[in-house]
Amino acid sequence: MQQGRPVSHSQFSPFWPVFVDEIIPTWVKRTYSQKESWKSKPFTQQDAHFFYQGIEELSDLFTEERPSHMPAYFNHAKFRSSYLLYFLPLQAAKFTVLFEQHSLAMKAALEFAHQQDVYRVLDLGSGPGTASIALLLRLLQEKKPLPPIEFHWVDTNAAILKDGEELVAAIVEKNPKLKGKLTVRSYVGRWEKTQIDSGPPFALTLLGNVINEIPGASALEKQAAHRQLIKYFECTRGGGMLFVEPAAKLPSQGLSLLRNEFFESGILQEPTSLWGPCLHSGTCPMSEGRDWCHFSVPVQIPGNWFKRFSKGLGSERQWAKYSYLWLAATDHPAPAPKKTMRRVISDQLPGPLGKKALLLCEPNQVLRHPLPRHPKSSLRRGDLLDVGRPSQRGPTN
Numbered sequence: 493m494q495q496g497r498p499v500s501h502s503q504f505s506p507f508w509p510v511f512v513d514e515i516i517p518t519w520v521k522r523t524y525s526q527k528e529s530w531k532s533k534p535f536t537q538q539d540a541h542f543f544y545q546g547i548e549e550l551s552d553l554f555t556e557e558r559p560s561h562m563p564a565y566f567n568h569a570k571f572r573s574s575y576l577l578y579f580l581p582l583q584a585a586k587f588t589v590l591f592e593q594h595s596l597a598m599k600a601a602l603e604f605a606h607q608q609d610v611y612r613v614l615d616l617g618s619g620p621g622t623a624s625i626a627l628l629l630r631l632l633q634e635k636k637p638l639p640p641i642e643f644h645w646v647d648t649n650a651a652i653l654k655d656g657e658e659l660v661a662a663i664v665e666k667n668p669k670l671k672g673k674l675t676v677r678s679y680v681g682r683w684e685k686t687q688i689d690s691g692p693p694f695a696l697t698l699l700g701n702v703i704n705e706i707p708g709a710s711a712l713e714k715q716a717a718h719r720q721l722i723k724y725f726e727c728t729r730g731g732g733m734l735f736v737e738p739a740a741k742l743p744s745q746g747l748s749l750l751r752n753e754f755f756e757s758g759i760l761q762e763p764t765s766l767w768g769p770c771l772h773s774g775t776c777p778m779s780e781g782r783d784w785c786h787f788s789v790p791v792q793i794p795g796n797w798f799k800r801f802s803k804g805l806g807s808e809r810q811w812a813k814y815s816y817l818w819l820a821a822t823d824h825p826a827p828a829p830k831k832t833m834r835r836v837i838s839d840q841l842p843g844p845l846g847k848k849a850l851l852l853c854e855p856n857q858v859l860r861h862p863l864p865r866h867p868k869s870s871l872r873r874g875d876l877l878d879v880g881r882p883s884q885r886g887p888t889n
């Protein structure tokens with residue numbers, strides 16, 4: 493699938509609407525309503541109104557430039573409940589899009605899990621297990637029987653871990669295919685320092701919107717954190733390690749720097765060391781400067797309550813926006829990209845004489861390239877373009 497192509501309802505699990513329109517609202521109301529008598533009643537527009545305030549406040553916190561130390565928002569019931577109702581589906585949708593785009597990585601993870609007879613997933617800064625839940629909803633669509641699934645969740649906030657565990661139990665309850673198959677092991681603490689139970693290697697390691705929560709760390713703390721990430725990577729096979737961060741400049745460039753460090757450490761060496769988004773192993777040209785590597789994919793996220801909340805925030809969510817980095821496990825490399833293939837890293841830009849251009853990612857530099865004529869004229873951020881022989885390429889930016 494082309495990176496920037498739309499993701500429709502049909503690419504989400506058929507169980508998704510049940511999860512976001514029934515399980516989450518019912519559970520949130522039962523757990524977080526202020527009055528005992530409300531808890532057993534259906535979730536209504538009045539409840540949506542009540543919980544919306546937290547959604548709005550959290551949205552401001554996440555959208556604005558992150559403070560150097562993020563407040564511990566999950567210490568507050570108001571923010572846990574609003575996260576579950578709105579941000580969990582939103583972030584899970586980004587993982588769903590990436591799982592769809594990198595189906596080969598997902599296949600490698602599942603094959604490895606079958607070989608090990610356990611699908612072991614490490615989810616760092618898991619919150620309510622958002623990334624793992626996106627995976628679980630995808631696995632529900634598998635035709636073959638699933639191996640036992642083990643989620644290992646690490647988060648500093650015990651309450652949000654517990655919320656996630658209960659939501660997962662509700663998913664299992666409604667899916668006989670998962671009965672007796674799934675265990676969640678939660679670790680309360682900082683992922684940089686957590687000792688994970690020993691066992692077979694992970695088939696997939698997931699990090700959603702968590703790297704950007706360490707910007708206030710000192711250089712030494714950051715180095716230690718990066719070393720720890722390398723250790724987690726070394727315990728991962730199959731589908732490798734996926735980081736998803738906000739599309740904003742700071743977190744995206746943080747991810748590019750992290751990518752460069754992985755290459756400098758020698759643990760990644762080839763273009764096949766990455767599932768995406770990069771097609772080369774040179775230095776990322778966007779780890780500093782004006783541009784940054786991020787993506788926006790048209791997406792129809794299912795869910796009636798989700799739609800209402802997003803309209804309340806200003807517009808219906810029709811794009812999944814994120815930056816990401818997907819490292820391929822050493823023994824499960826990604827396919828070698830064609831040498832003349834480039835990743836488009838901008839939308840179409842106006843050029844001289846009305847001609848449009850695109851930015852392409854090259855090792856160490858960003859290249860401005862004329863927009864090819866039809867049939868590629870719909871090319872946009874995230875797509876792949878075969879530039880042919882190097883002499884056909886445009887001037888550097």
Ligand SMILES: C[S@@+](CC[C@H](N)C(=O)[O-])C[C@H]1O[C@@H](n2cnc3c(N)ncnc32)[C@H](O)[C@@H]1O
Nearest residue numbers: 583617618619622647648682683700701702705
């Ligand atoms: C924005 S939330 C993302 C939650 C989830 N991964 C998602 O994508 O929805 C960030 C989470 O990271 C956790 N977190 C931040 N720094 C952490 C650290 N050093 N160790 C463990 N968890 C951390 C927070 O408690 C919070 O649950």
